[in-house]
Amino acid sequence: MKKIATLLIAGFLSTSAFARDTVLQIPLADVLAMPEAQGKLDGSVKFYLAGQKTPKITQKLSEDISNQKTNSVGKSDEFGCKWAALSALIAFQNSAKKEGANAVVDLVSYYRKNETKSDSTIECHAGGFVIGVALKGSYAKVAE
Numbered sequence: 001m002k003k004i005a006t007l008l009i010a011g012f013l014s015t016s017a018f019a020r021d022t023v024l025q026i027p028l029a030d031v032l033a034m035p036e037a038q039g040k041l042d043g044s045v046k047f048y049l050a051g052q053k054t055p056k057i058t059q060k061l062s063e064d065i066s067n068q069k070t071n072s073v074g075k076s077d078e079f080g081c082k083w084a085a086l087s088a089l090i091a092f093q094n095s096a097k098k099e100g101a102n103a104v105v106d107l108v109s110y111y112r113k114n115e116t117k118s119d120s121t122i123e124c125h126a127g128g129f130v131i132g133v134a135l136k137g138s139y140a141k142v143a144e
Contacts, residue, residue, distance in 0.1 A: 020128055024081050025121040028107075031085045040086065045093040046103045046142065051119035054105055054142060061099050061139040065110055066091040069132040080131035081124030088135045101139035110136040 028049055031037065048054045068087035072080050092104045109116040109123035111134050116123045124133050 020126070022077055022126040024077055024124045024126060025118065026078070026081045026085055026124050026133075027121050028085075029120070031082050031089065031122065034082055034086060036083070037086055037089075040090050041093060044102065045096045047089060047092070047107060047137075048103060048105045049119050049122075050106045050108045050117045054103070056143040057103075057105060057140050058143055059141040060105070061101050061141070063136065063138045064092065064095055065134065065136045067110075067132065067134040069130050072126060072129055072131045075131070077124075077126040077131065080126060081122075081133065084124060084131050084133040085122050085135075088133050092135070092137060092139075096139050099139045101141055102144070103140045103142040104137040105140045105142070107135055107137035110134040 028047065032041065032047070066088040068084045068091065070080050070084045070087070075083070089104075096102070096104055107122075109118070111123055111125055111132075115136065122133060122135065124131065
């Protein structure tokens with residue numbers, strides 16, 4: 001009986017320890033400045049958070065969502081968040097090129113389909129095993 005109680009307590013403690021959901025606000029500028037971004041974001045597509053000043057939008061195209069995750073093993077929450085955000089931006093860049101867009105505008109955090117707007121940061125959620133960023137934005141053609 002003592003072994004069962006010990007196992008139940010250990011199971012509860014380990015489950016609650018890994019069921020965390022730490023919310024971080026990561027500056028978009030920090031993601032774009034990552035050394036890893038230099039080889040993956042080619043500059044042909046610009047990113048603008050909702051509320052951020054944009055060049056004149058000449059054509060607004062479709063809306064899209066990018067929900068990217070990374071494992072948290074061996075990564076700080078901050079680095080994992082930047083990595084997941086970079087993955088989301090890369091996905092947007094690739095789709096924007098296919099759409100004929102040179103920008104993604106009105107980007108908002110979209111965790112569990114809840115929009116969070118900021119003109120400077122992206123919301124990230126870090127758990128015990130997984131770190132994730134979900135973004136929603138519109139492809140557009142902007143004046144250069």
